[in-house]
Every structure is written in structure tokens, then in C-alpha cells.
Amino acid sequence: MSKKSEKFNLSEWIFTTDHKRIGVMYLIGSIAAFSVAGVMAILIRIEQSSLGPTLAADAMTAGQQYNQWLYFHGAAMILAFLIPGLTGFAANYFLPLMIGAADVAFPRINALSVWLFWAGIIVALLGFVIPDAPDIMWTGYPPYSILTGGNTAFYVFTVHLLGFASILGAVNFLVTVIYMRAPGMGWNQLNMFVWSTVTAFVIQLVFVPVLAAAVTMLLFDKYLGTHFFDPSAGGDVLLYQNLFWFYSHPAVYVILLPALGILYEVVATFSKNRIFNYKAAVYGGMWGVVLISGEVWVHHLYVSGMPDWIRIGQMISTLLISLPVGLLAISLFGTLYKGAITFELPMKYAVSCLFLFLIGGLTGIPLAITALDLHLSDTSFIHAHFHYIMGIFATFSVFAAVYYWFPKMTGKMYNDKWGTIGFWLNFIGVNVTFMPLFKIGVDGMPRRYWNYEMFPQFETWHYIAMLGALLVASGMIITILNWIMSAMNGKKSVDNPWKSKSLEWTHTVNPPGPGNFLKDVKVADDWTPYDYGK
């Protein structure tokens, strides 16, 4: 590296239209949202660790602040951390490198996306400044969201800004992959991560607008006096739930697919192995998920009231989604088969993800079955289920991505010792936190309750969950500090420390400069990113 390039130029960062720097800005923003929302999670766990008000003097305050924490935790973790962390940060930085492109199709729109994302985070954070913070979960169901004294507008605008960023990102990346692949790169030679983001962006493009429409109606109902969700004037109160989950169920695949994509990259590299059943996983698995994702949302409304024939139809379509997800799981485990496996830190996260994926996935099956779900709905069982699959699984895959591509992004190596300590604290902590919630959920512990004095038998389990959450907190602090310290004074890394065959490692330096590649990239007909000679 020349001296000139090492000089830090602030305006070159702030006004940048380069996909790599935008990716880093996404990472910083989403980790910031993750940290604040993580603090909320700890507060929620502490509040529930004993019966009655734990962190407030009286019940009124305890309930109110608990609801505000729930809102921020849910909204920020899903909309401002997981989705932007996976489709913003990871896709931005690595997708153009993997397909051999100099940048994305619309660099300035890409910059617009990242700033809209930051604006969304700013509006969400303003909730801590105003006297009437939103208290409507991340779902914002009417009529409560309309009747509450809390500021529903900030919820709506957070969704608008982040949603707009997502839509622009989707357009940008779909065009990039379709039109800007390196010459010679056919559809069956794409990285699994590229395919996973393509499918995730297809879902974003189609479903985010519907959420935008739904929350807009909510905004109008609350502040302009319209009657979309008011049955007394011809409206329909369940309409919101339908529109909301029409987006928000596919949104879990927006998180799941790129998370799996990252795991494919990590698992293939550290097993030095081909992708098992590439075509079945891509065309059956990923596209299968896209195809079915839009027909299952009603399973979130099993207890909201509907005819049995819809319930049963939705049960079948929901169970059907285990077929494509099963294909993906088989292919992922098959990629390990007869591989030369080494357990570097990213691989530790990836393998733990396989475990979390199984727990989270299998506990979804009873929830799809209506007869069981009527019992389990709105209990801690659901809470634990989606935290395993969405919360922890997806978060760990983001961590795997950061560690795996750390040398690529910084040119330096992370501190393995502290990283490993952080990993074990995280992994043990999350299981200690969420395993008890499965148990008390089956026993009847309702979710979202700040106080459960009517169920004193669950107090011990909640206390254990709180201890687990503190373990996770220490692990997260160590992990994030490790990234910051290593990025500043880590040891210099070689260009391809993992001996990966993927373009982002083989064809450019660490970190890549403007324009990404020295020479235009061309690939041979028989080239694949997983060509480990097996």
C-alpha cells in the first residue's frame, strides 16, 4: 500500500459512493443498533427475573418502560440490525467482489440507501429523547397502536425510511447481479451467498412495499383520523395484521437466506469442499422459499379468528416450507461431508449456527400445526423459537461473516484468543437464556408480560434466563471490542488467509481499492468459487 492510500480522509468516507465503504457504514450502523437493542434485551431479562416491578418503583412505570424496551428491542434488532446487517453490510461489501464487478449498478442510489438507513436509526433513537416513546412492539397492531399515548409516528417513519432503503437496495443488487457479472460467469457459477442475497432481495422488492402501505394507513388512522382499521366506519381491524405479516413473515426469509448464504461460504472454505447439491439448494431450496414465502403469513393469525379451512390450508403451506428449507439444510450439512474441516473462529460460529438452525427450525414445526399452536401461541415457546432461528442463528451468521471477512475488510487479523472467549460466552449464554423459555412456554408462560405474579412457578427459570443474558452481554462486549481493537492494531494478514477459491479472495488485495480489481475479471467456463479439487 502506498502512503497516500493509508491517510484517513473523512469526506471520502462520508460522501462515498463506493460499495465497500457503504458496506462498512452499514456495519457500523447495524452494530450500533444491535448494541442499543441489546441493552434493551438485558433490561427486559432483568425486569422479568423477579415477580413484580424489578427495575422501577411502581407497576405503572415498570409496565410502560418495559413496553418501550420491547418496542425498541424488536424493531431495532429486526429492521435496523438483522436485515441491514445481512443485506446491507454483507451484500454491499462482498456481492460485487464475488461477481467480479467494479461496483454496484447504481453507486449513488447505494449511498442514498445507506443514509436512509442511518436516518431510520436516528428516528428510532429519537424515541429515547421524546417524552412519549413508542410502546407498540415491533408489530404495531391496531387498535392499541392508534389509541396509545405513545408516538406511533416514529415507528411508522422508521419503517418507511428503512423500507425505502431496502427497496432501493433490492433494485440495485438485482440489477448488479443480472447485468454486471464478470464475463464467463454463468448462473450455476455464482457463490451461494450471491444466490441467497438475490432471493432475499426478490422478497424485499415485492413485500416491503406492502408493509409500507400498511404502516402508512396506521399513520393516517392515528393522526389524520381515517378509518382503515376502524370497523365502526367500515374498516377492518384484522386487515393490518394481514398486511403486516404478508411482509413480516417473508422478512424472516430475508434474514434466513443471506444468513445461510454466509454459512455456505464459511463452511465450504473451512471444509475445503464443494457445495453439496448446488442446483437443488439454489433452485429448489432458495427459490422454493421465495415461492412459498408469500403464502404462509396467516399462521401468525391462528388465534386472531378465522374459518377452519383457512387455518388448515395455511398449516399445509407452512409445513410445505420445510421442503425447500430441508433441501438447504441437507446441502449445508452435505458440504461438510468428507471435507478437510478446520475449526477457525468463523467456522466455530458457522457450526454453532447449524445447531441453532436445527433447534429453531424443528421447534417451528409444532407452531405450524394449528392444534398445537392454539396452545403455544403467545407463550414463551414462540419467543424462544424465533429467537433461536432469527435472533441468535442470524446474529451468529453475521458474526461469522465479520470474522471470516475481517482480513478482507481491514487487511488485518482479528485476535483469536479474545474472539474465541467471546464465542463461547455467546454460545453458552444464548442457550442458557432461551432453553428455559421453551420449557416455561409449554407450561403456559405468556410472552410479552412484564409481570407474571399469577405464575410464580416460573420465577426461577426467568432468573436463569437473566443469568444467561448477562453471559451473552459479556460475550458481545468482548466480541465487538475485539473487532474494534483488531481493526486498529491487529497483526497484518496475508491476502488469502483461508486459501479460499472465491473471487473476493483470489482476485484482489486486502482491502480492495477503488474499482475493486486491478484488471477486468474473466472466468473460465469450468470455474467455480468452490473449486477445491474434490
Next chain:
Amino acid sequence: MSQSSTSQHVHHWEVSWAPMVATFGILFALPLAFSAYFVYENTLLTVIFAGIGTPMMLAGIAKWVSETLHEKPLIEGMSPVGLPYFIVSEVFIFLGFFVSYWAMRLSAGNAWPPEGTPEFNTQLPIIMTVILVASSITYHVAEEKYEHNDFPGFRKWLIISIALGLIFLGCTFYEYNHLLHQGFAPSTNAFSSIFYSITGFHASHVIVGLGVFIAILIPAFSNKAHKSLVFCGGVYWHFVDVVWFFVASQVYFW
């Protein structure tokens, strides 16, 4: 793999302040000003936020357009293939509103339209349809003039298209005014809510389309135009036109 540092930095880092300034303009002018006015009912704060946001938004857009016209970026010429994808997402926003409308209406049965809905004038939407279709045709003529490098003709037909678009908006405001006088406001009932949302959302697209036309027109006076912008403006305008058929048929004639 080792590479020399000089060749690595053939390009420079590309920068533009337009996206950031436009975003913070949007942030102040829409979410913050709306919240100040409707949530906190503070007029002074509303004026301040709108006063900060609007110029930032306009400056960002102006800079963006001027960069499009004058600079040669690393990646270019992708807009015509990208626009259809964006339109897909637009279609789904409209679908969100239409499906809500259908769901309400079909579940209401005979109780539709809800109390407080007046008889609609069906002549005006027909006139508006004719105007909008005409504007699509005149823009197409403008595009043809542009392709033959006939800038005076291009400007003339572009101005006619803009005028038709403005007349269309005028009709919308005339109708809103008329309905409001009959006591049919957005807060009257569920149908009024959906009526003003769908037609208003469509009208906002007409406004954006006209904004794009004006962004094309201004440089056209000095015989400059950006090919992709002219093409994309047209595709967008035709899309707005097609959506209007759905709006008119569903809202007025069903």
C-alpha cells in the same frame, strides 16, 4: 497474491454529497416536520424542520441531476434496466392499498358504501383519463423528437406533456375541493380513507413525474439532455398512466 500499490489506485474514491444531503432533507421535511405538526402540534418547530429539510432535499436532487449530466462515473447506463425493478415495488405499494380496499368492500357486503358517501361525478374521471393518456402520447412524441435531435420540438412536446399533467392535477384538486364541500373528508368513513389515499398516492406519482419532466426540461433549454433520464421519465410516466386505469375503474366505476 501481490500487487503493486500504484496500479491498485488507478481510480480515485468516488464521492458525491447529493445522496446524504437529500436524505437529511427528506428526514427533516417529512418525518420530523410531520411529527412536529401532527404529534406535538408545534407550528414553529414544523416551520423550522420544513425550512431546513426542503432546501436540503432540493439541493441534493439538483446536485444529483447535474452530476448525471456532467460527470462520467465508474458505472453508468444502468438506469433503463433498473427502473422496471423499481416499478415492480411501486406496483406492490398500490396493490397494498387496492387489496385493503377490496378486502373491506367484499367483507362489508350490502353495508357498502359506508354512511356519509355522496354520489360521485363520473364525467370528471373520464376527462382525467383522456388527459393522462394524451400526455403519455405527447411525451412519446417528445421522445421521438429527441431521438432526431430536434431540441425545439423536444421542448415543445415536453412542455405540452407537463401542461397536461398540471391540468390533471388541477382536476384532482377541483374534485377534492368539491367532495370536501359535500362533507366527504378523509376522516368521514373507511371508503373516504381509501379514496383519498389511493387517488392522493397516484397524484403524488404524477407530481414526481412532473418533477422529472422539469428536471429534463431545464437542461433541454441549453440543448442538453440525458438519454437515460429521458427514457426513464417516459417509462415512469406510462406506468403512472396505467395505474390510473386501475384507480379510476376501481374507485369511481365499481
